Amino acid sequence: MxxxxxxxxxxxxxxxxxxxxxxxxxxxxxxxxxxxxxxxxxxxxxxxxxxxxxxxxxxxxxxxxxxxxxxxxxxxxxxxxxxxxxxxxxxxxxxxxxxxxxxxxxxxxxxxxxxxxxxxxxxxxxxxxxxxxxxxxxxxxxxxxxxxxxxxxxxxxxxxxxxxxxxxNELQAVNEELSRFTSFVSHELTDPLSQILSNLDMLTADLAEVPVEQDVRELAQEAFAGARWMDRLVKDLLRYAQTSDRRLEVGEVDLRATAEDAADMLEHRIEGGTRAVQVGDLPMVQADANLLRRVVENLVRNALQHGEPPVEIHGEDEGEAWRICVDDHGPGLSRDERQELFELFATGGGSRSSSGIGLALCERIVHRHGGDIGAKAAPTGGARFWFTLPKDPVSGAR
The missing domain is CATH 3.30.450.40 (GAF domain)
Incomplete structure (x- = not known):
């Protein structure tokens, strides 16, 4: 006083x-x-x-x-x-x-x-x-x-x-501003990009029917591929921004069925007719079903793009949480690669096969559920991507 x-x-x-x-x-x-x-x-x-x-x-x-x-x-x-x-x-x-x-x-x-x-x-x-x-x-x-x-x-x-x-508070304000900016820019770019993609698609189809030099066809195909990559980047940015804004709709989720759906959608096969994605024992969990499906799809797609099949998915009971593991048979990850994996726009060498947002999106979704996510060497010799989900979603949801 x-x-x-x-x-x-x-x-x-x-x-x-x-x-x-x-x-x-x-x-x-x-x-x-x-x-x-x-x-x-x-x-x-x-x-x-x-x-x-x-x-x-x-x-x-x-x-x-x-x-x-x-x-x-x-x-x-x-x-x-x-x-x-x-x-x-x-x-x-x-x-x-x-x-x-x-x-x-x-x-x-x-x-x-x-x-x-x-x-x-x-x-x-x-x-x-x-x-x-x-x-x-x-x-x-x-x-x-x-x-x-x-x-x-x-x-x-x-x-x-x-x-x-x-x-x-300062960091939260910055994140909210970035989220609003990303969402605005993504929305503003979506319609023009859709029009560009449509026009380039028609152009490449027309060029295939008329006598033009091969260089012209290749330029049109490169433009179409670049526009498709930009479209994927913008859509991934929009999903990333929306993940922070939307309220979690937590309910019971059959994680095994979710993983099976992801495997069917990706439809990757390896020699001998063996499934490229092999789903093991997975639990029923409490989570937002749509967001959790996105995590599983992104991790499986990442394993198939950057590792080698078969990709194996299984769950482990850790008492208060479930640990979900996605293993591949690829060359594995270096220590430096592990440190950068979940950074926004990290593309693992700059490949256009990835927007560099998928793993960052996984991290954001898992953290919102109160879990953790990471990567390490797998028993298969490849990479293991893992994430945890609390059995009690109220204990850590953000």
Whole structure:
């Protein structure tokens, strides 16, 4: 709680501090759920009844977590925390608020009956003091040096938590903007590309019927192939963007039937009439059926394009999750290749057989279900692509 005369925005240092506070992205939020245990911990460490995590705003003081019987939002002129961050240092201790200047001049409501206060500052990554982790009591007292250090350590932990919260919000905003941009561009390109493909298809068909030089036919065929690749890229980008926006429709999915459907659709065969895709034991899972089918299809297609058949699919029970494995008999993957596989537009050597989006899309879908995905060497000598799905979809869906 703070000084009788709050600093003005005209103060350059205060303006920078308030800007750092706004960048946290906590304006208007209720108590921050991840911090609800901090006041109880601080109170226990300091052996005081009340504690809180505060932010000192331009005109107000706000607890974002507290066990004290005070309003969460107070006028800044009533804020001890405001005065504490002005004082600087690692931890401010006021043994008796009623007799120690300048704290004795703060107009704290009498019904609070506060006598003791200690606060350790919360600092932004840029070093600005944003608020405190504080403890309070209606009895005068003191705080030994080891306890002061413990309170300062706790405030450093909360400062780190708030910085991570800020960074997460920033990254989420960037991802949302990229998703909107990708979706817009993809939609805008879909119709023109469809028209170009149609015209090039008719052109190549017409050229096959008239006497023209072979170079002309080849140029038309190359243009048609390039347009088809661009069309596939745009559609994959649109799917990638839409995957983040759509709500998961989780239900029971027969993963074996999904894999069999993927194998039938791809219709790859190897010598001797053996199926190129061999489906082993796979469980019933809780997932979004359409998105999960896309993961299976992409992984099988990737194995057939970049590995060698037969491709084998099976599941493993890991207790709280299922691990689904897709193995091929190809040359395998180098360590460098494994690190880049799930990056957007990674094409494994720049081949136009892939848009470079399929594996990134798989990663996004699996992560939204609360699972993980990766690649390693398979017992077959080729590559194994695997992903996990929690048996309880509520435990990790994003």
């Amino acid at each position: 703070g000084p009788t005369d709050a600093p003005t925005v005209a103060d350059a240092g205060e303006a920078e501090r308030l800007e750092a506070l706004r960048e946290l992205g906590l304006d208007g939020e209720p108590e921050t759920p991840d911090l609800t245990g901090i006041p109880q911990l601080a109170a226990q460490v300091c052996d005081r009844p009340w504690a809180g995590v505060s932010l000192v705003q331009e005109d107000t003081h706000r607890f974002i977590a507290s066990n004290a019987p005070f309003p969460d939002v107070l006028p800044r002129k009533q804020s001890l925390c405001s005065r504490a961050i002005e004082a600087g240092g690692s931890c401010v201790v006021v043994n008796d608020i009623t007799v120690e200047p300048p704290y004795d001049r703060i107009p704290i409501p009498e019904e609070y009956g506060l006598r003791f206060y200690a606060g350790a500052p919360l600092r932004s990554p840029g070093g600005h003091e944003l608020g405190t982790v504080c403890v309070m009591d209606q009895e005068p007292g003191s705080l030994e040096e080891p306890t002061r250090q413990a309170l300062s350590t706790l405030s450093s932990f909360v400062s780190l938590h708030l910085a991570l919260h800020q960074r997460t």
